[in-house]
Amino acid sequence: MVVLSAEQVRAWDRFTIEKQPIASIDLMEKAAMACVQWMETNRIVNQQQFYIFCGKGNNGGDGLAIARLLQKFNRPVDVFIFETGQLGSPDFQQNLHRLHTLPVTIHFIQENSPLPDIPESVLVIDALLGTGLNRPVEGRMAALISHINQYPNAVISIDLPSGLFADQSTLPHPCIHASITLSFQCFKPALLVSENALFFGIPVILDIGLDQRFLNSCTPLYEMTDGPLAKAILQPRLAFSHKGKFGHALLLAGSPGKMGAAVLAAKACLRSGAGLLTTLVPELERMLFPTAIPESMSILYDNRKPEEILSDTSIYKTIGIGPGLGQQPQSRDWLHHLLTHFRKPMVLDADALNLLASDVRLLEGIPPFSILTPHPKEFDRLNGTCSNDFERLEAALRMAIQHQVIVVLKGHRTFIAMPGGRAWFNTSGNASMAKGGSGDVLTGMLTGLLARGYAPEQAALLGVYLHGLAGEIASRKLGKESVLASDIIDSIGPAFLELESSN
Numbered sequence: 001m002v003v004l005s006a007e008q009v010r011a012w013d014r015f016t017i018e019k020q021p022i023a024s025i026d027l028m029e030k031a032a033m034a035c036v037q038w039m040e041t042n043r044i045v046n047q048q049q050f051y052i053f054c055g056k057g058n059n060g061g062d063g064l065a066i067a068r069l070l071q072k073f074n075r076p077v078d079v080f081i082f083e084t085g086q087l088g089s090p091d092f093q094q095n096l097h098r099l100h101t102l103p104v105t106i107h108f109i110q111e112n113s114p115l116p117d118i119p120e121s122v123l124v125i126d127a128l129l130g131t132g133l134n135r136p137v138e139g140r141m142a143a144l145i146s147h148i149n150q151y152p153n154a155v156i157s158i159d160l161p162s163g164l165f166a167d168q169s170t171l172p173h174p175c176i177h178a179s180i181t182l183s184f185q186c187f188k189p190a191l192l193v194s195e196n197a198l199f200f201g202i203p204v205i206l207d208i209g210l211d212q213r214f215l216n217s218c219t220p221l222y223e224m225t226d227g228p229l230a231k232a233i234l235q236p237r238l239a240f241s242h243k244g245k246f247g248h249a250l251l252l253a254g255s256p257g258k259m260g261a262a263v264l265a266a267k268a269c270l271r272s273g274a275g276l277l278t279t280l281v282p283e284l285e286r287m288l289f290p291t292a293i294p295e296s297m298s299i300l301y302d303n304r305k306p307e308e309i310l311s312d313t314s315i316y317k318t319i320g321i322g323p324g325l326g327q328q329p330q331s332r333d334w335l336h337h338l339l340t341h342f343r344k345p346m347v348l349d350a351d352a353l354n355l356l357a358s359d360v361r362l363l364e365g366i367p368p369f370s371i372l373t374p375h376p377k378e379f380d381r382l383n384g385t386c387s388n389d390f391e392r393l394e395a396a397l398r399m400a401i402q403h404q405v406i407v408v409l410k411g412h413r414t415f416i417a418m419p420g421g422r423a424w425f426n427t428s429g430n431a432s433m434a435k436g437g438s439g440d441v442l443t444g445m446l447t448g449l450l451a452r453g454y455a456p457e458q459a460a461l462l463g464v465y466l467h468g469l470a471g472e473i474a475s476r477k478l479g480k481e482s483v484l485a486s487d488i489i490d491s492i493g494p495a496f497l498e499l500e501s502s503n
């Protein structure tokens with residue numbers, strides 16, 4: 001699925017109107033019908049009284065058409081039009097005209113009229129502003145938005161919560177706090193970033209039949225992963241293969257007190273298909289690996305220089321570095337050693353990224369197409385502080401292009417920026433994964449997939465998607481509160497199976 005800017009979606013509307021052809025008013029009707037159908041399917045229509053707040057653009061036109069369609073369900077519908085003194089868009093006017101003969105009460109919110117009380121039984125529909133927002137909301141509109149926000153009533157926003165910029169930061173300006181946003185045809189970036197979570201609530205994308213041919217000539221701002229995309233990347237594990245065929249991974253993770261991170265990453269690596277794994281383990285922890293994960297070989301390291309311990313890295317297909325590593329000088333020496341001797345794509349996470357942040361020259365030494373997996377704070381340490389989520393997305397993409405690396409910016413919608421300039425938001429996963437250790441598992445999985453032979457971009461897309469799917473599978477069994485990183489590892493196998501058998 002594509003993620004488009006407000007301007008691109010508006011161009012898609014125009015393209016559809018011209019090429020199908022379909023009248024603009026009929027497209028609006030389709031949009032309104034899609035909203036009401038969704039409300040019907042989700043049993044919202046029968047239970048409520050509706051207050052529909054409308055602006056005078058086409059978003060307001062949607063609201064008026066929704067009012068007309070909802071009144072058929074014999075529930076009280078009140079429409080509140082935010083008066084601006086302008087006539088309103090032609091489709092707004094036509095829908096207002098269509099409403100006049102129906103039993104819908106229409107109120108006009110004038111400059112000085114009091115704002116309406118919202119009784120408990122009311123479901124609010126917000127159709128004040130959509131993609132036509134062209135400046136931050138202020139004045140009387142801001143007062144109306146704050147007024148609606150102060151009530152605990154559920155709010156369904158049409159297309160976008162009013163006041164939300166589709167493709168730039170809205171903070172600190174006022175915006176409707178929607179419970180659900182019914183947005184048309186595709187995601188807009190603003191519905192994917194955490195700084196807006198309070199504004200959009202649960203985003204739902206409704207197909208309104210915009211003409212798919214538009215996408216042939218449109219470079220989307222971003223894209224979204226999904227099951228079919230991940231499935232298309234999967235490679236069968238061929239018969240007549242042996243462990244040497246599936247790559248030997250090296251893992252540098254863990255430090256005294258944080259060896260759990262190394263164990264998690266190691267298990268996840270092997271569960272993701274790597275043929276062989278060797279883990280670099282501090283001498284002090286020599287007993288841990290043979291018992292915790294006997295499938296991994298170990299190289300013990302002490303205070304000697306890394307080159308005295310591991311001079312030849314050529315047998316390894318890839319290296320995963322960082323989970324639980326710590327930032328002590330010994331870790332820095334190892335990171336430096338591996339970056340200067342290993343030139344194939346590797347995975348860098350956690351303390352490897354923090355060490356890079358303290359010496360950004362090391363960034364230049366990262367092998368091309370390596371995968372970096374920062375969470376937002378680690379990213380900011382590496383890049384410099386970003387003042388909002390949009391700035392961070394752009395910075396991640398810039399970093400990917402400039403350093404020819406893949407940046408996996410972790411979050412609810414993990415963002416995967418590619419060296420060629422394309423970027424994906426991931427769609428799998430849930431809040432059960434917001435726990436220590438999840439990131440270590442991802443590092444292990446990505447390392448495993450690289451070792452297994454997946455090309456780095458494919459490994460990143462597949463790995464992030466599978467990681468999320470494994471979290472979903474674990475939470476189906478255990479509930480969102482109780483999933484541990486180990487449970488995600490246990491669900492990697494079922495995630496492969498679910499993906500393989502999906503349509």
Ligand SMILES: NC(=O)C1=CN([C@@H]2O[C@H](COP(=O)(O)OP(=O)(O)OC[C@H]3O[C@@H](n4cnc5c(N)ncnc54)[C@H](OP(=O)(O)O)[C@@H]3O)[C@@H](O)[C@H]2O)[C@@H](O)CC1
Nearest residue numbers: 013028031057058059129130131132133134135136137159
């Ligand atoms: N056929 C189609 O294209 C389809 C479109 N569809 C729907 O149309 C929506 C886009 O409609 P749109 O383009 O009319 O813009 P919309 O969001 O209603 O706002 C424009 C109005 O707001 C005003 N305004 C702007 N900023 C403001 C502010 N800060 N504070 C106050 N006012 C502000 C601006 O007035 P201005 O003051 O700038 O003159 C103008 O009057 C889209 O989101 C979807 O819902 C669907 O039906 C599918 C088919």
Ligand SMILES: [K+]
Nearest residue numbers: 126129160162
């Ligand atoms: K809206």
